Amino acid sequence: MRSFSNSTSTKGIAAIVGVGPKLGSSVARKFAQEGYTIAILSRDLDKLSRLADEIACEAKTQVFAIRIDCADCKSVREAFEGVLSLGSVEVLVYNACEPASCQPSNFMAISPESFQRSLAGSAHGAFYCAQQVIPGMVERGRGTIIFTGSSASLNGFAGYLELSCGKFALRGLSQCLAKEFFASGIHVAHIVIDGAISDPRSSKGDQSTDTCMDPNIIAQNYWYIHTQDKSAWTQELDLRSPNQRF
Numbered sequence: 001m002r003s004f005s006n007s008t009s010t011k012g013i014a015a016i017v018g019v020g021p022k023l024g025s026s027v028a029r030k031f032a033q034e035g036y037t038i039a040i041l042s043r044d045l046d047k048l049s050r051l052a053d054e055i056a057c058e059a060k061t062q063v064f065a066i067r068i069d070c071a072d073c074k075s076v077r078e079a080f081e082g083v084l085s086l087g088s089v090e091v092l093v094y095n096a097c098e099p100a101s102c103q104p105s106n107f108m109a110i111s112p113e114s115f116q117r118s119l120a121g122s123a124h125g126a127f128y129c130a131q132q133v134i135p136g137m138v139e140r141g142r143g144t145i146i147f148t149g150s151s152a153s154l155n156g157f158a159g160y161l162e163l164s165c166g167k168f169a170l171r172g173l174s175q176c177l178a179k180e181f182f183a184s185g186i187h188v189a190h191i192v193i194d195g196a197i198s199d200p201r202s203s204k205g206d207q208s209t210d211t212c213m214d215p216n217i218i219a220q221n222y223w224y225i226h227t228q229d230k231s232a233w234t235q236e237l238d239l240r241s242p243n244q245r246f
Contacts, residue, residue, distance in 0.1 A: 012088045015039045015080075017068065017129055018096030022197045023148065025051055026215035027093050027222050032059035034223065036091065039083045041068040070096045070125025071117060080132035088140060089133040091226055094126045095148040098166065104159020115162055122166030126173055134181065141185040144226045147174045151194040171236075178235045187233050189225045193218065195241025213241045 014031040018024050019040040032038045032055050040055075042048050045067040052065040064086060068079040083089060098121030126147055137143030152160060153167040174190035181188060198212035218239060225234055 011036050012090035013037050013039055013083060013086055014091040014093070015041065015083050015089050015129075015133070016093045016095065017041045017070065017125070018094065018148070019048060019051065021051075022199055023193070023215045023218055024093075024095045025055070026200070026219040027095065028063075029055055029059065030216070030219040030223050031091065031226075032056075032061045032063065035061065037061060037086060038063045039066055039086065039089075040064070041066045041079055041083075042096070043067065043069055070128065071098075071120035073124075073128050076125065076128040076132065080129070084132070084136070088136055090137075090143060092129060092133045092143075092145045093148070093222060094129055094146070094170075096125050097122050097148075098162070104157075105162070106159070107161060110162060115165070118162035118166045119169065122163075123169035123173060126170050130173070130177060134177075134186065137186045138181070138184045143186045145177065145186065145188045146222055146225055147171075147188075147190045149174075149190050149192045151192065153190070153192055175235070182233075185230070187225070187228065187230070189234055190236045191218075191221065191225070192236065192238040194238060195243070211241060211243050213239065 014036040016024055016028045016038065019028055019042045024040070028038050028040050038055060038061065040048055040052055040063065045065060048065040052063040056063040066079050066082050069075040098118045130145060133143065133145070147170055149167055149171055152164040153171040156164040171190055174188055178188035193213065196212045197215050197218070200215060221237060221239060225237065228234060
C-alpha cells in the first residue's frame with residue numbers, strides 16, 4: 001500500500017476497485033473533490049501509484065494506492081485489511097471486470113479456465129469486496145455500494161458469453177444486496193454503462209462527444225447515487241451514449 005497525502009478527511013473512505021485511466025479514475029477524482037479519503041485498488045500498483053499522486057495533488061486530500069486481484073479472495077481480503085486500517089469505508093465502487101475481447105468468441109472455443117476468469121473478475125470479486133465492507137456499514141447504519149454494469153448486464157450477445165454471464169451475475173448480486181440491506185441503511189445500486197467511454201488523456205477523433213460517454217459526467221452520477229435521500233433511492237441507473245437508441 002502506498003500513500004499520497006496532503007490532508008486527512010473526516011468523511012471516511014471511498015474505496016474504488018478497478019481503477020484505470022477512464023471511469024475508475026474519474027470516480028476517484030470526484031469523491032476526492034468532495035472531501036473523501038480515497039483508496040484506489042487495481043492490479044498494477046505502479047500505474048495506480050502515479051494516479052494516486054495526481055489525484056492527491058489535485059484534490060488536496062489523502063489517496064492510497066493498493067494492489068488487488070479481484071479474482072483471488074485472499075488478495076481481496078489482504079487489500080481490504082489495508083483499506084479498513086485507514087478508517088470506515090463509507091463508499092465502495094466496484095468497477096473491475098476481466099477485459100473483454102473486441103472480437104466475438106465462438107462458444108466451443110471458450111475454455112473453462114477463461115470462463116471462470118471472466119466470472120471471477122465480474123461477480124466473484126464484487127462478492128468478495130462487498131463482504132469486506134458490509135459488516136462495518138451495518139454497524140454504522142449507513143453506506144453506499146455501487147456496481148458498474150454494462151449493456152451486457154441486460155442482454156446476452158452472441159460471441160460475448162463470458163462478458164454477459166459475468167455482468168448478469170453482478171446485476172443479480174446488486175439486486176439481492178439492495179433488498180437485503182436496505183433496512184440496514186446501505187444503498188446498493190447498479191449502474192448500466194451502455195456505450196463507449198472516452199479517454200480524458202486523448203484528443204483523437206474517436207473521443208467525440210457524439211459517440212462516447214464522458215467519464216467525468218458519468219462520475220457525477222455515481223456521486224448523485226451516493227447523496228440520494230433514502231426516501232427515494234435508485235437501485236439501477238441506465239446511462240447511454242448519444243448514439244445509443246432507447
